[in-house]
Amino acid sequence: MTIELAPITLPATVSGTDFDPDFGREVKGMNPGELTPEQFKEIETALYTHGILLFRDVALTPEQQYALTKAFDPESESYGHGNNKTQSTKKSVLHPDLKTIPRVPQVQLIGNGMVYNHEGLESAALKHPSHTTFHKTRVSAEDEALGITRFYRWHIDAALYDYNPPRATTLYSITVPEGGRQTVRYSDDDDPSGETLSVPLGTTAFVSGKKMFQILPPELKSLAVRTSVRYAPHPYVWMAPARAKSDGLGIVNEGLELPLNELPEWEQLKIKTLPILWKNPVTGELHFQVHPCGAQELIVKPLPLGAFREGALYPDGEHIKDLGKVRELLHLMQRPGIAPGLVYPHDWKERDLVLFHNRGLLHTVVGAFKPDQVRAFHQCNLAASDVPTGPTEQDIIAWA
Structure with a gap:
């Protein structure tokens, strides 16, 4: 059966004249954990063509997520930063963000708040990355209470030492807290643009590397x-x-x-x-x-x-x-490539699977949660068997 692709829903903030019309597709009527070889080849072509593929309301085990991610690079084996490596390097900025699923070390649990009895983890204290711990300056407490926030760190998923950058990343949402929208503020003394962007709570923001060059x-x-x-x-x-x-x-x-x-x-x-x-x-x-x-x-x-x-x-x-x-x-x-009109901020729903071309996009965590807002996602990317061309x-x- 041929896969069915539909344009993803873009927010009003996206600039219709500047935004890449090929960016992003929703895959309908298909279980990403049970693809035939023929269906996977269609998915692979679609991913490299559109950058992001969205599957709504799917059930996906860690084993299925690992298998799907590995299908893009069958010779790959370890998590993009090495299995269990980020937790052993306590000085790394990634150390607080990731918890490894014990039976599938290539899949990481990320999110916010306390999670109990989860895929072999008795308990896990998750910490949503915040600009308050990594930026030179921070949004004031008064503005933060009004929903003002920032992009955390624009990046590609890659160790950038020893391991090759992964070809694809899969993000699967399990628990998504409800909450009001937030406003990303670009500007500070080092960026006097005055630009802002309205985003859903806890969005993951993406931009096209192709557009960034064009x-x-x-x-x-x-x-x-x-x-x-x-x-x-x-x-x-x-x-x-x-x-x-x-x-x-x-x-x-x-x-x-x-x-x-x-x-x-x-x-x-x-x-x-x-x-x-x-x-x-x-x-x-x-x-x-x-x-x-x-x-x-x-x-x-x-x-x-x-x-x-x-x-x-x-x-x-x-x-x-x-x-x-x-x-x-x-x-x-x-x-210029992260201007508000070029950013796709994904509006997460529970059981969303977002598959993105890690060698074609940049992305960032956005926003801030309260300590009692529990968010749980599974993330998988695999250190590639080759270097980017x-x-x-x-x-x-x-x-x-």
Whole structure:
């Protein structure tokens, strides 16, 4: 039976003229835990074409969720950060956020509040990530009471050290608390845009990496297509003492990162250097895929022979090691792509399964819960068996 795809419901905040019409589809009349091989191939093509697939009101065991995620990369095996690794690295910014399902260590329990007798866990104290613990500045208590909040951290799901970025992530909602809407405030001293975005309580927000690249001016497209990012070793430990920008898109440059000699033991060969742009395996389009918080260096290739040089940035190439400049350039390129009209904030219902192309989108946790608001989700992504494919020589010639 052919799968049935319908456009996802977009909020009124989405800009109809700028938003990608191919973004997001709802899959109807199909159990994602019991796909035939033929149905899965359709799902795989649809995911890479549309970025997000939504299944409403489905029953999915941790074993089925792991099997579905693994089908995108049959050679993958461990959770994207390594099985049980985040809980053993107590200095990591991810440490409080994840609890492993004991019998399926590739599936994580995330959410908020106390959860009891859950899939082999007698009890779990879940903590919804909050900008109040990671941002340079925070929303005032008075504004927070009025529902003002922030994006937490725009990212891709990836360890960015040793393990390759997962191809796909599955998020399955089990318990979703009710509550009023919140308003994301972008601005602070480091972002005077004045932009805001109305979102459902506890939304997960997504933006298209394809759109992030498409809307860049020519000189920044040229820079992006020629540049790779070198991430810090153990980046989530390295970044832990630092503080993020108010829009959740990268770190304020204050020199607070953990010195490399104080990190857990690391190896040069396990440091990840990845292209800024990742090539879609179905459409062939380029997606801007950078986790700005973990980036440490930029490596820029020179313009190809015969390319137009006037106005080009770093026409002869450059290895940029100044962390402030690295962050400035990445924010300049990525910030337009998280404008309110380009953000899809998913309105979670219980038993939603959201499957997203982790090599084509950026996403973030949003908002804040009260301690007694219980939220429980299962998350699965698997460290890939390959590295993302970057721009071809033809791509570089076309965009440089």
